[in-house]
Each structure stands twice: as C-alpha cells, then as structure tokens.
Amino acid sequence: MTGPLLRPGLANAMLLVMIESLADFGNPLLLGGGEPFLATEVFLAIEGRFDPHEAAVYGVVLLGLALALFLVQRRWLAGVSVVTVTGRPSGGRPVPLPRPLDWALTALFLVYVGLGALLYGSLLLGGFVRVWGIDHRFTTMHYRDLATAGLPVLLDTVRLAAIAAVPAAVLGLLIAYLTTRHRFPGRGALEFCALLSYALPGTVMGIGYVLAFNQGGFKLTGTAAILVAAFVFRGMPVGVRSGVAALAQVDPVLEEASALLRAGVPTTLRRVVLPLVLPALLTGFIYCFVRAVTAVSQVIFLVSPGHDLATVLLLSWAEYGHLGRGAALASVLVVFLAAVILPVERFGRRGPRPDPTAAA
Known part of the structure; x- marks a missing residue:
C-alpha cells in the first residue's frame, strides 16, 4: 500500500537526481581527477579546444x-492513481515500521549524518587555519578577507537569487497544474520542455x-537580467516535478465541487488547491533559491564586473589555491x-489547510 503511494515522489526524485548527476559541472571539475565527464567536456571543448561542434555533440548526447x-x-x-486527499474525512493512523527495518534505516541515517558532519566540519575548520594540510595554526584572516572581498558579492548573489526564486516557483506550479488537470495537444511536450532546462549542462545553457x-534589441549580457533569467529557467523544473507529485495526490473532485458552487478558477486555485500544494510551492521556491545561490556552470559565462556571483568567486579562489578563503x-x-531553509520548511509542514468556505 505504501509503495504505490510513494511512487510519484520517488520517480520524480530519481529523475531529477539522475539528470542533475549528468549535468553536474563543479564537482567533476574539482574532484574528477582528470577523468572525462560530459558536462566538463562541454566546457573544455569550448574554453580549452575552441571547438563548438564537439561541444554540441556532447550536448546532444546529454539531451x-x-x-x-x-x-x-x-x-x-x-495509469497509476495515488490520490490520498479527497473530500471525505480520514481517521487513519501511521503504522510503525518493523523493528529490524527501523534499526537499519536509523543506522543508514546516522551514517549519512556523520558523513555530512565530517564534510561541513572540514569546511568550518578550513576557514580557521592558515593553509589546510600544511599550516594548521589558528587564524581569522580568511574571514577578514571575506568581509572585504566577498561580502558585496555574496549580498548581490542573494538578491538576484531571491528575485528569481519567486517566478520560478509560481511558474513551476502553474505548469504542473496545467499538465495534470487539463488535456490538450502538446501537454507532454510542454512538461518535457519545462524539464529540459534542468537536463542541459549549465555550460551549454x-x-x-x-x-x-x-546583440540587437535583446542584448542582456553584462546585466543582472540575464542572470535572473538563467536562474528562473534552471530552477523551474523542480517546481514542476514537485507540483506534479503533489497534485497527483489531490482528488479533482475538490476542484469540481468548488466550481459547482460557482467559485472561479482563481478562487479555487487560491483557497482550495494552493493550501494543499503549499509544500510543493515552497519546495520549488527553496530549491530555486538554493540553486541560484550555489550555481556555477550556467553562470560562469554570464557574470560581469558589476554582477559577480559568490560561487564563481569561490571557484576562482579554489583554482588559485586560496583554499582557506574558499572554505570561509x-x-x-x-x-x-x-538559516533560510529550516524556517521555510517548518512553515511548509505547518502550512494552512484548505478553506471549507472557499466557494461560499
């Protein structure tokens, strides 16, 4: 019973993770040890070998x-139906897991947390030593350098990410609603095109x-607008997939009942659908914001002297051996x-319920 209900969320998560792994750029570049990866080969074909045709071939393979x-x-x-939210009350209680499975999952979770703590602990320590791996004397010079050289860039990055996250989340949810609630020619093509920007390597984008x-009247290079556009269309697919998974569990009968009570589409969306899919909307917002703040590959060609980004600055420091400053x-x-994610996720878990007087 539980497995089929988890299928939409599991399938969407697997799809996004696999595509993200295909298109990842920063990790293979710094940690790949010279091994060829599709996303990095696109960058090297253009920047190193100056061969756009070779880069186009890699892009077609990724597509x-x-x-x-x-x-x-x-x-x-x-053909899978996983509706769990209907107009009827439910008094079900969660069934506890078998004890061996509970222990195994707890152990796996603790291993994951331990590895994460080791990773982030190394980052924290690396910002307080002179030279990581060579001179481990305590220092705060990296954070002092960051306050002067990195703080303006960080603030500009946060501002642009916040501007892009709102339209990305809203557009993602609207596209999810169209593709799950309406039948029209090209519905599958619309969903795939919305996901396509996620599949393309950032360097190609x-x-x-x-x-x-x-060139021409659409010249945006060197401006903040081109960065915002890149962030919006790069982060929107997650809003689409999370919205599709959430709407698959909401019975359309609720919207039909609202329509029978003469509520318009905007009222139905705002007072019936939105409270039920608010976690999906917040997921799209959080992901787009985080993705924009941490983006590297799709913006490495778009930054300009007036609009630098924190991750590009960090990559530059790492390439030049300033690991302490990069760790800071x-x-x-x-x-x-x-600090941004935790309060928003907590709000999403305690989010509002649908208004029973939505169409009154």
Whole structure:
C-alpha cells in the first residue's frame, strides 16, 4: 500500500537526481581527477579546444539521455492513481515500521549524518587555519578577507537569487497544474520542455544565453537580467516535478465541487488547491533559491564586473589555491542557506489547510 503511494515522489526524485548527476559541472571539475565527464567536456571543448561542434555533440548526447530518462519515468507512472486527499474525512493512523527495518534505516541515517558532519566540519575548520594540510595554526584572516572581498558579492548573489526564486516557483506550479488537470495537444511536450532546462549542462545553457542575448534589441549580457533569467529557467523544473507529485495526490473532485458552487478558477486555485500544494510551492521556491545561490556552470559565462556571483568567486579562489578563503566563503554560504531553509520548511509542514468556505 505504501509503495504505490510513494511512487510519484520517488520517480520524480530519481529523475531529477539522475539528470542533475549528468549535468553536474563543479564537482567533476574539482574532484574528477582528470577523468572525462560530459558536462566538463562541454566546457573544455569550448574554453580549452575552441571547438563548438564537439561541444554540441556532447550536448546532444546529454539531451538524448535526458529524454530516455523522462520517457522511462512517464512509463513507470502511467495509469497509476495515488490520490490520498479527497473530500471525505480520514481517521487513519501511521503504522510503525518493523523493528529490524527501523534499526537499519536509523543506522543508514546516522551514517549519512556523520558523513555530512565530517564534510561541513572540514569546511568550518578550513576557514580557521592558515593553509589546510600544511599550516594548521589558528587564524581569522580568511574571514577578514571575506568581509572585504566577498561580502558585496555574496549580498548581490542573494538578491538576484531571491528575485528569481519567486517566478520560478509560481511558474513551476502553474505548469504542473496545467499538465495534470487539463488535456490538450502538446501537454507532454510542454512538461518535457519545462524539464529540459534542468537536463542541459549549465555550460551549454550559459553559452546559449550569451549567443541569444548578445546583440540587437535583446542584448542582456553584462546585466543582472540575464542572470535572473538563467536562474528562473534552471530552477523551474523542480517546481514542476514537485507540483506534479503533489497534485497527483489531490482528488479533482475538490476542484469540481468548488466550481459547482460557482467559485472561479482563481478562487479555487487560491483557497482550495494552493493550501494543499503549499509544500510543493515552497519546495520549488527553496530549491530555486538554493540553486541560484550555489550555481556555477550556467553562470560562469554570464557574470560581469558589476554582477559577480559568490560561487564563481569561490571557484576562482579554489583554482588559485586560496583554499582557506574558499572554505570561509563556503562556510558562510552553508550557514546562511541553512538559516533560510529550516524556517521555510517548518512553515511548509505547518502550512494552512484548505478553506471549507472557499466557494461560499
């Protein structure tokens, strides 16, 4: 019983993680040890070998893989009904897990938490030593340098990310509503196109933005607008997928009842649908904001002297061997993002319920 209900969320999570792994740029670049990866090869083909045709071939391969994953996910979920929110009251209680399974999952969770604590603890310590791995004497010079060289860039990054997160979350939820509640020609194509920007490697998207908006009346290169546009269309797919998974569990009967009581579509969306899918909306907002703050690959070609970004600055410091300064900036980013995510997620868990007088 539980497995089928988890299928939409599990399928969407697996799809996004696999596509994210295909398109990842920063981790293979710094940790890949010279091994070839598709996303990094796109960057190296353009910046190192100056061969855009080779980069285009890698991009087509990534598109083909993304399309195959999307079709497999759609086939797995075809014909599956997982409605759990209806107009009828429910008095069910959660069933506890078997004790061995509970212990195994708890142990796995503790291992995951331990590895995460080791990673973030290393970042924190790296910002307070002179040279990581060589000179471990305590110092605060990296944070002093960050206050002068990195703080303005960090504030500009947060501002642009916040501007982009709102339209990305709203557009993602609206597209999810259209593709799940309405039947029209091209519905599948719309959903795939909304997901496509997530599948493309960031370097390809960045170069595409430069080529598309570098001349004529659409010249946006060197401005903050091109960064916001890149953030919106890069983060919107998560809002679409989380919205699709949430709406799959909401019975359309609730909206039909609202329509029978002569409530308009905006009223139904605002007072019936929105409270039920608010966690999905917040998921899209949080993800787009975090993704924008931590973006590297799609903006590395879009930053300008007046609009630098924290992650590009961090990557530059790491490449030039300033690991302490980079660790200090990374620590500030982690603490800041945690301070943003935790309250919003808590609000989403305690979010409002649908208004029983929505169509009154």
